[in-house]
Amino acid sequence: MEYLDGSPYEYRSFPFPMISIGWLGRAHGLQNEGSEPLAAADFDILKRLSARPGSVTLGVHECELCPEGEEFEGNGEYRYYFDDGSVYSAPVMILHYVEDHGYSPPRPFVDCLRRSTALRWDWRAERLVDLLLDESADFDFRCEAVIDLPKWRDSRVVSAVKAASLDEILADSAGDEIGRSLGILARSGLMELADLEGHSDFVRFGIREVLGG
Ligand SMILES: [Zn+2]
Structure with missing residues (x-):
C-alpha cells in the first residue's frame, strides 16, 4: 500500500x-x-x-x-x-x-x-463511544473504537470499555484488545481491576499483557 x-x-x-x-x-x-x-x-x-x-x-x-x-x-x-x-x-x-x-x-x-498534549474530550471520542456501544454498528469500527478510546483518559471511556467487556460477541473476537484497554485504563488510575475473575480468558490475556502477572 x-x-x-x-x-x-x-x-x-x-x-x-x-x-x-x-x-x-x-x-x-x-x-x-x-x-x-x-x-x-x-x-x-x-x-x-x-x-x-x-x-x-x-x-x-x-x-x-x-x-x-x-x-x-x-x-x-x-x-x-x-x-x-x-x-x-x-x-x-x-x-x-x-x-x-x-x-x-x-x-x-x-x-x-x-x-501534542493529553487529548481533550471531543466529538471523535463521542463518536467512538457511540459506535462501541451500538450493537448494530459496523463490527470492525467497534473493534477499532476499543483500541483508540483509551487515548482519552476519561471516565466515559472506562464505562464504555467495561460495557464492551460484557458484550459477548465483541469479547469473543476482540477480547484481547478489550483487555489491553482495561489494563491501560487501570494503569493510568482511572479504574480498579479487582474483579478479574469476571472476565473471559481472552480479556484477561489482554489485561495481563499490559499489567503483567
Ligand atoms: Zn526497510
Whole structure:
C-alpha cells in the first residue's frame, strides 16, 4: 500500500476522515526530498504516540525500501489524534522508515507532534463511544473504537470499555484488545481491576499483557 503523504486516508474504511503519512513504497520512495531529518526529540514523541497499533488483522506488509532479502515486516497502523481535530494514520513501519531509511514525516504532522498534549474530550471520542456501544454498528469500527478510546483518559471511556467487556460477541473476537484497554485504563488510575475473575480468558490475556502477572 503506497499513498502520498498528506493525502486523505483510504487504506480501509474508518469512522471519520484521517490523513495518510508514511505509507511508503517503491513508486514514490521516501517522499521527503529536501526536508530536514526528524529531530531526536520529535522521534521520541512519535515513538511514545506509536504505542498501540490498530487494524492489525489485515496482514503483513514488507518494507519496499530495504535491500532485497532483508525485508522488514510490519502489521497494522498507528493512529495519531491531535487536539486540533486532525487524525493521522501511518503503517506501524513508520518507526522503521524513520530509523533505518531517514524518512522525515511532513511538517504539519511534526508540528502536531510538538504541540501534542493529553487529548481533550471531543466529538471523535463521542463518536467512538457511540459506535462501541451500538450493537448494530459496523463490527470492525467497534473493534477499532476499543483500541483508540483509551487515548482519552476519561471516565466515559472506562464505562464504555467495561460495557464492551460484557458484550459477548465483541469479547469473543476482540477480547484481547478489550483487555489491553482495561489494563491501560487501570494503569493510568482511572479504574480498579479487582474483579478479574469476571472476565473471559481472552480479556484477561489482554489485561495481563499490559499489567503483567
Ligand atoms: Zn526497510
